[in-house]
Amino acid sequence: MDLKDKSLLETRAFIGGEWHEADKTFEVINPATGETITQVADCSTDQLSKAIDLAHAAQKDWAKKTGKERANILRKWFDLMVEHADDLAQILTAEMGKPLAEAKGEIMYGASFIEWFAEEAKRTYGDIIPQHQADKRIVVIQQPIGVVGSITPWNFPNAMIARKVGPALAVGCSVVARPAELTPLSALAMAVLAERAGVPKGVLNIVPSTDAAAAGEELCANSKIRKITFTGSTRVGRLLMKQCAEDIKKVSLELGGNAPFLVFDDADLDAAVEGAVAAKYRNAGQTCVCANRIYVQASVYDEFAEKLAEKVAELKTGNGFEDGVTIGPLINDAAVEKVQNHITDALDHGATVKLGGNRLEGTFFEPTVIVDVPHKALIAREETFGPVAGLIKFDTEEDVIDMANDSEFGLAGYFYTRDLGRVWRVAEAMETGIVGVNTGIISTEVAPFGGIKQSGLGREGSKYGADDFTEIKYICMGGI
Numbered sequence: 335m336d337l338k339d340k341s342l343l344e345t346r347a348f349i350g351g352e353w354h355e356a357d358k359t360f361e362v363i364n365p366a367t368g369e370t371i372t373q374v375a376d377c378s379t380d381q382l383s384k385a386i387d388l389a390h391a392a393q394k395d396w397a398k399k400t401g402k403e404r405a406n407i408l409r410k411w412f413d414l415m416v417e418h419a420d421d422l423a424q425i426l427t428a429e430m431g432k433p434l435a436e437a438k439g440e441i442m443y444g445a446s447f448i449e450w451f452a453e454e455a456k457r458t459y460g461d462i463i464p465q466h467q468a469d470k471r472i473v474v475i476q477q478p479i480g481v482v483g484s485i486t487p488w489n490f491p492n493a494m495i496a497r498k499v500g501p502a503l504a505v506g507c508s509v510v511a512r513p514a515e516l517t518p519l520s521a522l523a524m525a526v527l528a529e530r531a532g533v534p535k536g537v538l539n540i541v542p543s544t545d546a547a548a549a550g551e552e553l554c555a556n557s558k559i560r561k562i563t564f565t566g567s568t569r570v571g572r573l574l575m576k577q578c579a580e581d582i583k584k585v586s587l588e589l590g591g592n593a594p595f596l597v598f599d600d601a602d603l604d605a606a607v608e609g610a611v612a613a614k615y616r617n618a619g620q621t622c623v624c625a626n627r628i629y630v631q632a633s634v635y636d637e638f639a640e641k642l643a644e645k646v647a648e649l650k651t652g653n654g655f656e657d658g659v660t661i662g663p664l665i666n667d668a669a670v671e672k673v674q675n676h677i678t679d680a681l682d683h684g685a686t687v688k689l690g691g692n693r694l695e696g697t698f699f700e701p702t703v704i705v706d707v708p709h710k711a712l713i714a715r716e717e718t719f720g721p722v723a724g725l726i727k728f729d730t731e732e733d734v735i736d737m738a739n740d741s742e743f744g745l746a747g748y749f750y751t752r753d754l755g756r757v758w759r760v761a762e763a764m765e766t767g768i769v770g771v772n773t774g775i776i777s778t779e780v781a782p783f784g785g786i787k788q789s790g791l792g793r794e795g796s797k798y799g800a801d802d803f804t805e806i807k808y809i810c811m812g813g814i
């Protein structure tokens with residue numbers, strides 16, 4: 335790393351607007367080299383509850399500010415993130431592994447949520463409802479929910495936090511965030527800039543720790559937290575939802591996906607290949623909206639497989655800091671083992687490897703294409719989270735919709751066709767929160783991101799994104 339502003343590499347926790355050491359520290363490792371980048375404060379549950387107390391105390395004044403006052407601070411934070419995007423991207427690549435250009439893209443994507451919700455801060459509208467009795471008037475206002483507990487994963491160490499903190503702060507909530515233990519540095523760097531932007535003490539707290547379960551229990555059990563916002567696995571999301579049941583805490587959950595990607599025989603095949611590469615191999619396949627099951631209509635199956643393999647062969651695997659690298663390492667050994675397991679299972683079910691298929695040094699894995707995958711293979715049922723595309727053959731629109739919807743997940747789905755009627759039919763039939771039609775890239779701050787079924791609850795981004803952080807209050811005025 336060669337940071338212009340070295341103070342962005344912060345290793346202490348940010349609690350109540352002060353930087354705190356902890357009794358213990360933990361290592362942050364660069365997954366491309368296995369080297370230790372630095373040691374970070376490993377906060378105790380006491381420190382976490384202290385952060386919650388301070389967030390609780392700070393929230394009232396934050397909520398009293400006008401939307402415009404909060405907007406100005408958030409806007410400044412956005413400007414600082416953009417100004418320091420190169421440094422933030424380096425920190426992100428070092429701790430997470432994605433290629434530097436992708437890391438920069440994530441920083442700009444994350445920042446866009448701060449910008450968007452800075453703008454939305456002025457638009458938390460209420461409503462006036464025609465009265466049901468002559469002497470009454472009915473007013474509806476939206477109020478901040480209170481203190482928000484945030485738990486985020488390692489695959490987007492900046493953007494997952496920005497997507498939650500942006501709307502929360504915009505509407506007047508305060509936040510206690512526990513970043514993933516594998517990638518705390520991007521979160522702490524964001525806090526350095528939030529402090530500089532003038533976010534008041536206690537409004538944003540970043541509390542890294544290694545004991546995820548203990549932190550989760552405290553965030554869910556502490557009654558000062560009124561909402562948990564989580565991105566991660568369905569398994570942990572389910573657990574957090576159970577834990578929140580005790581005091582009926584609200585939850586927003588962005589959970590696992592298993593995105594189907596459908597290629598119909600009338601599709602522009604080159605565009606479909608390009609979309610599949612983008613949707614499958616971005617972040618080395620480690621995103622929850624990654625295409626996971628690629629269904630191709632029988633008459634174009636071989637041609638699509640050929641073209642896809644050609645394009646995938648052009649991807650360059652390596653350390654994200656090297657020029658031209660498009661595929662970084664997987665996050666750890668467990669991730670590599672899962673990928674290998676999915677490939678072995680597919681081969682056991684009669685599939686064949688068309689390209690790649692092997693582990694490289696460290697946690698690097700060859701970009702892989704497997705063909706003749708049956709719908710019942712593991713790779714079609716579970717999120718792979720690696721650079722492996724499994725191609726499944728289908729005959730009719732009806733069949734493929736059944737297969738696409740045959741999943742407990744429902745985050746994103748993609749399809750390629752040039753038939754307008756089919757565009758509507760399939761888009762409406764797909765049981766997912768997000769549908770990409772003739773595109774493999776769907777993420778933007780202006781649109782609602784989120785899943786149905788076991789992929790989650792709530793939406794992030796867009797004009798809907800702030801709703802998850804407000805309560806609706808109905809005020810009935812009588813005697814008029």
Ligand code: ADP
Nearest residue numbers: 485486487513514515546547550565566567570
């Ligand atoms: P992933 O496979 O993306 O790491 P996880 O759901 O395991 O998905 O992790 C997402 C985040 O949830 C990480 O920050 C992780 O530390 C945290 N986490 C894991 N287990 C728990 C738990 N029991 N309670 C709260 N947070 C948890």
